[in-house]
Amino acid sequence: MLYRALFQLAVLATFHGTSEGDTPAVTAPLPTAARDFLEAHNEARAAVGVEPLRWSEQVANVTSKLVRYQRDKMGCQFANLTAGKYGANQLWAHGTVVTARMVVEEWVKQRQFYNHTDNSCVPNHKCGVYTQVVWRKSVELGCTQATCVKEDASLTICFYNPPGNYVGESPY
Numbered sequence: 001m002l003y004r005a006l007f008q009l010a011v012l013a014t015f016h017g018t019s020e021g022d023t024p025a026v027t028a029p030l031p032t033a034a035r036d037f038l039e040a041h042n043e044a045r046a047a048v049g050v051e052p053l054r055w056s057e058q059v060a061n062v063t064s065k066l067v068r069y070q071r072d073k074m075g076c077q078f079a080n081l082t083a084g085k086y087g088a089n090q091l092w093a094h095g096t097v098v099t100a101r102m103v104v105e106e107w108v109k110q111r112q113f114y115n116h117t118d119n120s121c122v123p124n125h126k127c128g129v130y131t132q133v134v135w136r137k138s139v140e141l142g143c144t145q146a147t148c149v150k151e152d153a154s155l156t157i158c159f160y161n162p163p164g165n166y167v168g169e170s171p172y
């Protein structure tokens with residue numbers, strides 16, 4: 001029997017060099033996908049004693065604009081977010097449909113490589129996507145997913161405000 005990988009997933013986080021203050025804006029009522037993104041994040045945060053994020057329509061609108069650009073011009077490839085104002089997690093999926101909850105669960109899988117005792121990551125693994133999910137000082141979340149039919153791919157981007165993943169800082 002022929003067995004091969006039917007789908008691929010890839011994850012990406014952003015990192016920030018220095019900490020800076022940022023005042024979050026107000027919240028808004030939640031559509032279903034937003035609620036799923038938010039709940040999955042807040043379960044992972046509660047699991048390590050970190051306060052919940054709240055949904056920001058304004059932040060979500062920024063991800064929506066970016067994701068539509070990546071869909072229309074970039075075939076759903078990862079966005080280049082090295083110098084962004086927000087913290088960001090991305091998930092690129094090929095050949096499979098991923099729900100909001102599945103996206104976040106994929107990110108939270110990095111938890112197994114993260115050592116909170118000394119804020120380190122197992123060598124040859126990445127933890128930055130997970131550490132952004134549970135970053136205590138991030139308080140607002142906004143996410144959008146887009147699908148590229150021709151590429152049989154989707155891209156999901158979540159932004160976090162204020163950003164997490166300051167090098168040398170512990171997430172919580």
Ligand SMILES: *[C@@H]1O[C@H](CO)[C@@H](O)[C@H](O)[C@H]1NC(C)=O
Binds near residue numbers: 058061
């Ligand atoms: C977000 O985008 C929607 C749809 O374009 C718009 O109606 C709404 O005012 C925007 N919200 C914010 C906070 O920018």
Ligand SMILES: *[C@@H]1O[C@H](CO)[C@@H](O)[C@H](O)[C@H]1NC(C)=O
Binds near residue numbers: 080082083
């Ligand atoms: C991303 O943008 C930065 C500067 O904004 C640039 O230096 C870098 O080469 C870009 N990376 C990719 C993969 O395009």
Ligand SMILES: *[C@@H]1O[C@H](CO)[C@@H](O)[C@H](O)[C@H]1NC(C)=O
Binds near residue numbers: 115117
């Ligand atoms: C986590 O780091 C601490 C301190 O460096 C170390 O003692 C411990 O063994 C590490 N835990 C795991 C699971 O690697």
